[in-house]
Structures are given as structure tokens and as C-alpha cells.
Amino acid sequence: MLVRDAAKAADTFFDVLVIGAGPTGLACAIEVQKAGFTVALVDKGCICNSLFHYPSHMTFFTTPELLEIGGIPFPSPNPKPTRNEALQYYRLVAAHYKLDVRQYERVERVMGEDGEFTVRTEDRFGRTGALRARKLIVSTGYYDLPNLMCIPGESLSKVFHYYNDPHPYFDMDVVVIGGKNSSAIAALELWRSGARVTLVHRHEGMHRHVKYWIKPDIENRIKNGEIEAYFNTDVVEITQDAVVLKTREGLKSIKNDFVFAMTGYHPDFNFLESMGVRFVGPDRLPVCNAETLESNVPGIFLAGVIVAGSRTNEIFIENGRFHGGQIAQALLGK
Template structure:
């Protein structure tokens, strides 16, 4: 295909090649339709950017898609096992996955959409599809603090591994799983960790085997914690906190602002999908078919729940593909 030329039309194009997107393409193919996936990153890009040694909260069978068993020697699989599993699923189903293509815009309408993407070299490509699924997740867009110094290079919104921070003063902002896991991992590998959380204690939904660990490290003074506190300023060598005891300034070399993420609402709205501003910005869609208010555009995965990003995970989002495939069966066959 020449750069810029539109391909032959496919029945379904899925934007987002994470587990939910893969499940949508698989179920479409199993129903007899052609499918393609595009992703601005690699296959399962969000999972790839999880902490290197992350362990899932769930069991392997609840991460399965396409009827393929997820074999693991561990009761709870880790990130690397999951990545290998989804690679094998994609290979087994011979999925057409276009990696490192960022969607720039979508033209056309139901039955003849044209998806314009840009590859990593800035070249524009076009893909045609009768139907679209938006399965873009939410991990790509951090919730920013909106404070001075947040744009410094030392401030990070993702945590991968501890080695580069050995012996350094590190602040971790947040009170949920990602913050607790990062703080513990950094401390265990020689970083001097300060945890800052606006709540009175770590969140009650922190994984049950993580919560007592982080609480004990704080109780023993191995990790310094400031609860009911916020970071108000970040400079090259310090961080300023607002605490119940007043303003506190501490030495600092790196900050992990692990304060959550949100879906790309602007992209959804550009497609014409309406958000319910009275209901946590949930996109409007039919709960049975997951078709949005824009004919031919379906939603899958966490974006269905809007800002309630703690409601849909791989475990339940993976079934969205079946709902959409069933809807396509009635519409595409009849077309």
C-alpha cells in the first residue's frame, strides 16, 4: 500500500489494541467479519507501560479472551506473563494489528468511515471501515496536579522500575495501588521515599497483600508519609507540602505523581459522541449493543464508564467484544 492511499474497506476497525480491543476484533472475526486494529503504541501498550514486576489482582482465567486458556504457574499472573499471553492470542487469530499508528481524525459515516492515522515517521495513512470500535482505555492521560514545577523533567506520572532512583530522595504522590506499589519497590531498592496523600490514610481498596506492607513501612518510619497533605510546589531540588502541621519543604530529586488517569474525552467528542455531564461524563451508548449516539461507532472497555475508571477492567471489559459482534451480526449481514 502506498502511503496515504486508503485500503480496501474492512467490516470493523478497532482503535486501541489492548485486551479489550483484541477481544473486539477476535469476536468480530469469529462472527465472520473482517477486522483491523490500530494503536498509537505497541500491542497492549498500557500493559507494557505498567511497572516491570507488576502482579495482577485477579487470576489468569479472568484475563482470558477469545476462548484461549491463560496458563500460569502463579495464582496471580504478572505483567510479563500477560504480555506473552496476549501476543500469542494475536498470533493465533492472525489479527491485523497496525502498531505505532496514531489516529489523527475520522471522516465519513456509518458504512464508510475513513480513519486517518500517522505513523512514527510522520507519514499519513488511511484505513476504511464499515464500523468502528473505540477501545482506547485511559492509561495514556494522567490526572495532572496543576501546580508549579509539575512540568520539570524530574516529575513522572508513570512508574516502571526502581534501579535509577537508588540512594535518591523520591516523593510518591497518591494513596492507591500504584502509589503503594511504587513506594514499596523504591524503598526496597534503596531510594529514600516520602509518600504524600491527600487522604487520612491509604485507600481502602489497596490490594490486601500490599496494604499491611505499606502501612507497616510507614509505622516503622522506613517510608515517611504525610497524610491529609498535598504537594503545592516542585522545584529542582525541593518539594513543598501543605500539611496539617503547616508548610513543609523537603529535599527532593524525583517525583512520581501517581494520581490516576482519565479517558481521552476530547477524542471521543471529536467523533461526535456525546458525554453525559451529569453522570461522570459517561459517553452515550446503548448498554445492550454498546453503539454510541453516532451510528456505526461502538465503545468498549473502560471508556464506557466515563470518569468512573474503577468500574471496568480487563475482567469485565473483555466481554464487550461479544456484545458488539452480536450487534454487527444483525446490521452488517442485513446491509
């Protein structure tokens, strides 16, 4: 039986521990707490760490009500809220529910079994700790692990897999790699801030799923020659002063100061495997009960984008926020 009385739980022993304090993790903690269980969250960064690292001027593609968690309205004067509005909203929700969030503690190892898990952590200063829980919810997202190109020069300090702000790249030669939303947004903002932008994509054009208000903008900038574009092209090497491209006409070296490799991200499959979670199929779908979200490892539940494996375009805040309710119902059933 799960202990549903906070007074019976030790300071570091909980009914449920949520690994990952993004919007889905927060939603899970809220629903589990509402169901009467003791719960804490642990995250290697801050609350909504991935969202914090989104571009500073980012606007969501969705409406405020589809980002709401815990039954708390998301007030916004904009039809599509900004990153900063979302961060404020999730902070206020966490404070409203008095969630126990252990920020800046990286999970190093998970031991034990259903009913008696021990989670070993390490803080920013290398100090180790341990949290114990009867059940675990893993909601670690995918934004922290970029898909690497594995080419010479990718580790140079001029190469970034995240885009934040265009200001530092004024009057610089910048290459943006990729053909989806993040690439288009980065290229447009950099160009509008005075960078000389070259976009490189391995396919024949911008991806068909680029948002309808962004796609014509980037395509018109390319058509007008304001942003240079190389399609059906791969980056094969990055040097201190140039980028080497493999085009249909052969190799081409172009002058370059900075590179934004917007090549996508993937879940931490190694971490899940270390806990015994199994995967199936080429998309590495974790073995998971579709109704309860309990993995093949008894007592370990999965939530958010990691449920879809490498198909990271299937689960977002809008639908992942409901995973907490599914898990809470499963725990009550036990």
C-alpha cells in the first residue's frame, strides 16, 4: 500500500519521486499530490529548464489554455503566449501547489525495486545525496541531448546546437543547419538582426511542417537572396573560419564565423536503459502500458515526450500534461 499521509513519510522518503521538473513533470506531481500521495521532484537544472533555454524572444505555437496544468488558468494578453509568460506561469503554479522541487540536482543512478527505490543525486558542487521513493515517474524530456552530426569541427566553440538571441551575431557570417521551425526562426531572427545568414539543409526544401506563418517568410527571404540557402546539401566539416559543404556540384567552402546546428534532439535512452526500461522498434518506443504509463519495470512510470521514443514530434506540453492524471489514477488503483 502507498502511504498517503505526509506525516508518515521521512524527509527524503516519498510515495512518488518525479525525475524532471518541466511542465509535464510539474503536472504529474500536482496530480499525484492531489490524489493524496507524498511527492517530490528532482531536476538537474531549474524548473522548466528546457523551456528556459528556448530562444529568449520565442512565442509558442499554441494558445495559453493548452499549456495550463493543475487547473490553474494561464492569463495572457496574447493569443499565443511568450516564453517568459510561460516561465512565470509555471513558477506561480509550482508555488501555488507548494511543490517540493529539488533543483540543480542531477540524478546519477537509480537503484532498488518497486516499493523501495533509491535515487542517487549530485548537486552543482559535487555533493552526493539520496532520495527514496516507492514509485518513480520519469519525465526527462529530450531537449538536453542534441542530435550530433559527428563531423570534424563540430566541437569548436563557434558551433551551437541551441539558439537563444541574435544580437551577438550582428555583422557576422552565420550558417544555420536544418529545415524545420527552429532553423527557420533562427535564420530569420539572425538576418533581421544584421547577420549574413546561410541556411543549409540536406533535403530539397524547407520541411512541409514549418508553421504556416513562418514558411512563406523564410522562403521569400531565400527567393530574394536576403538569406542564402543550400538545399540537398550536407555540412561535412567546420573549421575556425569556414564551413565545408557537400553540394550536388561538389565540395564548397564558405566563409563562416558561427554555426547553429538545429539538427534536433533525442531522449536520454541510456538513462532509461540503466533502469531496465526496454525499447521496441526503430523509433525506440519504450515498453509502456498505454493506460497507466507504467513501464516494463514495475513502479517506474513514464510521462511526456519520452513515451514516444525518438518520435519527438508526437507529444508536447499540450498532450503530455494529461499524463499525470493517468498515472495518479493508476496509483490509486494500486
